[in-house]
Amino acid sequence: MLMSKMVLQTVKQAPNDVTILSQSLMMRAGFIKSVANGIYTLTMPAQLACQNIENIIREEMNRIDGQEIKFPVVMPKELWEISGRYYSIGSEMARFKDRNGRDMLLGMTHEEAAVHLCKNLILSYAQLPSMIYQIQTKFRDEPRCRGGLIRVREFTMKDAYSFHMTQEDLDDYYYKVHYAYERIFQRIGMKRFISVKSDTGMMGGSVAHEFMLLTDVGEDTLVLCDACGYKANMEVADSKAVETSSTELEQSLEQVYTADAKDIEQVSKYLDITAEKTIKAVVYAVKGDNEKVIIAFVRGDKEVNEAKLKKVVKVNIVPWEADGESGIVAGNIGPIGLNKKIQVVYDKSIKNAVNMVVGANKADFHIKGFCTSRELKNAEFYDVIKVKEGELCPICGKPLHLENGIEIGNIFQLGTKYTTSMNMTVLNKEGKEINPIMGCYGIGVGRALASLIQESNDENGMILPISIAPFKAHICALRLDDENVSTETNKLYNSLKEKGISVLCDDRNVSAGVKFADADLMGMPIRIVISPKSLKNNEIEITLRKTRESYKIPLETASSYIENLILDMMKEYK
RNA sequence: CGAGGUGUAGCGCAGUUUGGUAGCGCGCAUGGUUCGGGACCAUGAGGCCGCAAGUUCAAGUCUUGUCACCUCGACCA
Numbered sequence: 001m002l003m004s005k006m007v008l009q010t011v012k013q014a015p016n017d018v019t020i021l022s023q024s025l026m027m028r029a030g031f032i033k034s035v036a037n038g039i040y041t042l043t044m045p046a047q048l049a050c051q052n053i054e055n056i057i058r059e060e061m062n063r064i065d066g067q068e069i070k071f072p073v074v075m076p077k078e079l080w081e082i083s084g085r086y087y088s089i090g091s092e093m094a095r096f097k098d099r100n101g102r103d104m105l106l107g108m109t110h111e112e113a114a115v116h117l118c119k120n121l122i123l124s125y126a127q128l129p130s131m132i133y134q135i136q137t138k139f140r141d142e143p144r145c146r147g148g149l150i151r152v153r154e155f156t157m158k159d160a161y162s163f164h165m166t167q168e169d170l171d172d173y174y175y176k177v178h179y180a181y182e183r184i185f186q187r188i189g190m191k192r193f194i195s196v197k198s199d200t201g202m203m204g205g206s207v208a209h210e211f212m213l214l215t216d217v218g219e220d221t222l223v224l225c226d227a228c229g230y231k232a233n234m235e236v237a238d239s240k241a242v243e244t245s246s247t248e249l250e251q252s253l254e255q256v257y258t259a260d261a262k263d264i265e266q267v268s269k270y271l272d273i274t275a276e277k278t279i280k281a282v283v284y285a286v287k288g289d290n291e292k293v294i295i296a297f298v299r300g301d302k303e304v305n306e307a308k309l310k311k312v313v314k315v316n317i318v319p320w321e322a323d324g325e326s327g328i329v330a331g332n333i334g335p336i337g338l339n340k341k342i343q344v345v346y347d348k349s350i351k352n353a354v355n356m357v358v359g360a361n362k363a364d365f366h367i368k369g370f371c372t373s374r375e376l377k378n379a380e381f382y383d384v385i386k387v388k389e390g391e392l393c394p395i396c397g398k399p400l401h402l403e404n405g406i407e408i409g410n411i412f413q414l415g416t417k418y419t420t421s422m423n424m425t426v427l428n429k430e431g432k433e434i435n436p437i438m439g440c441y442g443i444g445v446g447r448a449l450a451s452l453i454q455e456s457n458d459e460n461g462m463i464l465p466i467s468i469a470p471f472k473a474h475i476c477a478l479r480l481d482d483e484n485v486s487t488e489t490n491k492l493y494n495s496l497k498e499k500g501i502s503v504l505c506d507d508r509n510v511s512a513g514v515k516f517a518d519a520d521l522m523g524m525p526i527r528i529v530i531s532p533k534s535l536k537n538n539e540i541e542i543t544l545r546k547t548r549e550s551y552k553i554p555l556e557t558a559s560s561y562i563e564n565l566i567l568d569m570m571k572e573y574k
Numbered sequence: 575c576g577a578g579g580u581g582u583a584g585c586g587c588a589g590u591u592u593g594g595u596a597g598c599g600c601g602c603a604u605g606g607u608u609c610g611g612g613a614c615c616a617u618g619a620g621g622c623c624g625c626a627a628g629u630u631c632a633a634g635u636c637u638u639g640u641c642a643c644c645u646c647g648a649c650c651a
Contacts, residue, residue, distance in 0.1 A: 011586080011600080012586085012600070012601095013600080015585085017643085017644045019645075036642090109651050143575080144646095144649075144650090318649090319648080412651090440651090442651080479609065510612090511608090511610090511613060513609095513611040514612050515612095516610080516611050518612085520611090531610065532609095534610095541610095
């Protein structure tokens with residue numbers, strides 16, 4: 001590709017409001033152009049890089065016997081009514097009517113389509129296990145997009161669906177997909193990625209893992225144990241239960257005046273105790289019904305993990321909005337004497353606690369001497385708190401630490417949620433109808449590219465791994481007014497093209513500095529300089545983007561040298 | 575959906591306080607000089623100042639409304 005003809009412009013300055021490095025670099029290099037909020041056009045280099053990522057994904061999915069297919073983007077309402085998700089999913093699903101007034105939607109995932117396809121085609125156990133996958137556009141009307149291609153509304157995703165007769169077979173295949181994912185991320189050049197246990201969310205199912213790129217700008221918080229390798233998303237992460245000392249004598253309950261001390265910090269300061277000796281009430285309401293109040297009681301120094309709480313109460317929750325009617329005294333809420341109609345969840349952090357301070361459900365007062373085992377005789381305790389840095393690993397007891405990550409892929413064991421609701425059955429060996437067990441597996445292609453750039457860059461620009469680089473080589477021809485330079489540049493460019501090598505040739509009439517700066521910014525792995533200076537010795541100059549390593553090679557062997565260099569560099573990603 | 579912010583040339587911005595000729599840098603075009611790390615000189619093209627209503631002799635600037643985008647939160651298969 002000739003740089004002068006490419007529809008793209010590099011710019012020195014990214015827009016001021018761009019905060020994420022990968023987005024800034026992609027905007028500066030002209031890789032993406034925003035069309036609307038969370039909707040981007042990819043220019044040639046970004047599109048080629050995505051294609052390269054897709055091809056690596058294909059190779060690895062095919063290696064585990066995946067069959068590439070293609071589902072439609074637009075689907076009728078009826079398909080999604082059977083599974084119930086037409087109603088359970090909110091406004092992130094784009095819906096519209098066709099010309100005949102029929103309700104349609106844009107696909108945001110394809111479980112329903114997968115079952116629809118397979119339910120009359122897979123009839124016998126002999127056809128399983130089987131996996132289908134596609135690489136296709138998804139639309140999700142995200143409430144808030146961010147980070148360029150990190151979180152968008154329209155994106156390309158590889159999504160795969162597998163069907164199995166038994167849980168053992170799914171377990172076995174799930175492990176294979178896990179391995180395939182590791183290979184995919186390694187091959188596209190990702191370095192700091194891990195897989196963590198994750199929440200199954202609205203997809204349903206039991207076991208799930210997310211592949212995460214560790215980076216400060218990640219939207220997810222991960223809980224990691226260096227000692228034993230425990231890794232989990234904060235949404236599901238656990239820590240070792242804190243042992244409470246049983247030596248303390250139980251005091252009797254006593255109401256104390258706490259003035260206008262409302263939050264844990266103020267109360268513990270007012271009473272001169274630590275936050276660990278208080279019980280905090282966090283108030284939620286069922287989404288869409290502020291009257292249906294749910295209160296979580298956790299130890300004062302802990303924070304509520306809403307994802308865990310949602311699982312316990314089995315409804316979608318939102319922070320409660322004080323209304324002055326419910327009899328809830330915000331800032332003085334406690335378990336004793338609370339309106340019985342209110343649903344209450346006790347966290348395991350307050351089990352066995354003695355002599356705690358709790359709200360008195362009365363303005364300006366708290367209660368001292370609260371002992372959980374005495375006051376809450378038949379209470380059940382759940383795990384609804386967030387793990388904090390330094391708490392102990394639930395497996396090995398060593399300190400945990402927290403890191404942020406971007407989700408670059410996920411794998412789910414779906415179970416029979418969709419095969420049951422959509423009535424897909426397969427005959428087993430005994431001739432009995434059973435609902436096959438499903439797994440589903442996703443990777444966002446554009447997000448993978450953005451994540452790579454987020455991870456791989458320096459002060460001059462992005463550094464693209466050769467496995468996915470849109471152009472393997474980037475020729476900077478200096479002084480094209482020099483006939484010799486012009487001739488040799490054309491010769492090398494055409495020779496590389498004939499070898500099937502994707503090469504970018506900067507043939508613009510701009511200064512050397514501009515060409516070098518743009519080459520650095522765009523991050524192609526091999527830079528080739530052809531100039532009057534280098535040609536004087538019948539040489540060209542090669543510089544590796546990643547290491548800055550630079551050397552001269554004879555003109556006559558240049559083409560084959562570069563070809564071999566690329567083959568050699570590609571070996572790392574096989 | 576809640577809080578805050580921004581809309582002026584393709585991109586980045588100033589001008590808005592105090593109403594009075596539409597500006598700067600980059601980029602683009604033409605000519606010339608340069609030429610291995612974002613060169614220089616000259617000339618030029620490019621604007622419904624987000625949109626709509628209002629106040630005024632006069633609105634980029636003031637008022638009201640509206641739309642879009644950005645940041646933080648909520649949400650997120």
